[in-house]
Amino acid sequence: MDIWKRFGEKEVSHSMAHYLQAVASLKQEKGHARVGDIASHLGVSKSGVTSMLRSLQTRGLISHEKYGCVELTPAGQRLAERTESSRVVITRFLTEILGVPEAVASEDACMIEHLVSPQVTVELLRLTSFLRSDHAAARAFLEAYRSTPHECGDHSPDACAVCQTSCLRDSLVRDIGEAAERAGA
Amino acid sequence: MDIWKRFGEKEVSHSMAHYLQAVASLKQEKGHARVGDIASHLGVSKSGVTSMLRSLQTRGLISHEKYGCVELTPAGQRLAERTESSRVVITRFLTEILGVPEAVASEDACMIEHLVSPQVTVELLRLTSFLRSDHAAARAFLEAYRSTPHECGDHSPDACAVCQTSCLRDSLVRDIGEAAERAGA
């Protein structure tokens, strides 16, 4: 059982995904992406950028000549777009459907955007779109959902279709308090 | 804008989360967790385990004496439980609500379980529970949802409540094909 090891074998790491997004966004904003722009956009040193660019170039995701501007290759462009789409989809689901605060949603989306498979993201988009549409069943559902209390209630076996045996909520709620403390501290 | 840098500052890394889960699960299965057990459970070398245990001990998540068994501290126990809960919640949401195949859902859950905030997970649990319940609005919604075609349809501005400007689905679907090819190859 070592799915977990594939973490390091993803197409791009968390850092790489953000470098690609930075290049794409700078390109759009200012028409070009230079080392210094990327460095300040991401808050890393220029030397860090230089070495990451080398690595991205090796993977065929960007092209970059010494002292020149950085360009995304088609593969890099696709990856950047996909990651960006994921982030938007995830963020909107978290805020608009789950009702999680902006700040939390953005941070979570940023952490997982590059890890969620396109397959999952596209289904998440579908669910979010449908729930946001004016379909009668969607509106009725949301209304019922919003007006239902947040507690799990009874947790005798089978009381909850998800938790099943022990209350999963307990271990989560316990830690939300801690997170709030940390944020406040 | 450097939320993205907090990736490296999470309470535990992906590896650490899985070491903790391994200890918890071995403890439950066999009553104790030894270095060799952990190593074979995770598919890493024993020396890798030794050094990771040192690091986890420094963080106060486990206790371990030379040549002895490994124990979770209360903090480690909590973290292990929370990660495990997250994984279950996420997996069930992905398979049962989004209808994503088991294999994909498991892998995605494994990748993000330690990154999703408890706040998001608890809301995800709430949504999943409610949708799985026999509440009339939930049942009606699911039925309508299941019988709606998967296409986005029109993507003129404002046609889709989520995509808004360009079709996010396009960049995602494009990559699903590629992923399928890779899996088949």
Place this chain on the structure above:
DNA sequence: CGGGGGAGTTAAGCTTCCTCAACATTCTTG
């Protein structure tokens, strides 16, 4: 009770991603 063998640890080395300091290049401006 003294080996032998398995369990565990240490040591050295690799990769990724970052840092700072020094050096190289290019741009700009007098």
Place this chain on the structure above:
DNA sequence: CAAGAATGTTGAGGAAGCTTAACTCCCCCG
């Protein structure tokens, strides 16, 4: 057009997580 300011690159070094190889420890069996 040349000097200094901006910009970019190189190099050395560090932390995290892994690896393999070699060593140490513990325990059980004859």
